[in-house]
Amino acid sequence: xxxxxxxxxxxxxxxxxxxxxxxxxxxxxxxxxxxxxxxxx
Numbered sequence: 001x002x003x004x005x006x007x008x009x010x011x012x013x014x015x016x017x018x019x020x021x022x023x024x025x026x027x028x029x030x031x032x033x034x035x036x037x038x039x040x041x
Contacts, residue, residue, distance in 0.1 A: 020033040020040060027033075027041035 021027075021036050021038065022033065022041070023036070023039035024041060027039035029041050031038040031040050033040040
């Protein structure tokens, strides 16, 4: 029962997850991070 409740809590959170593009060499924190050309640092 606990596993079912955890799944019910975590599944919506996973659906709202965001993917960020990051490049430690040429990225900038002022970029949006939504594409490789706009990668964050």
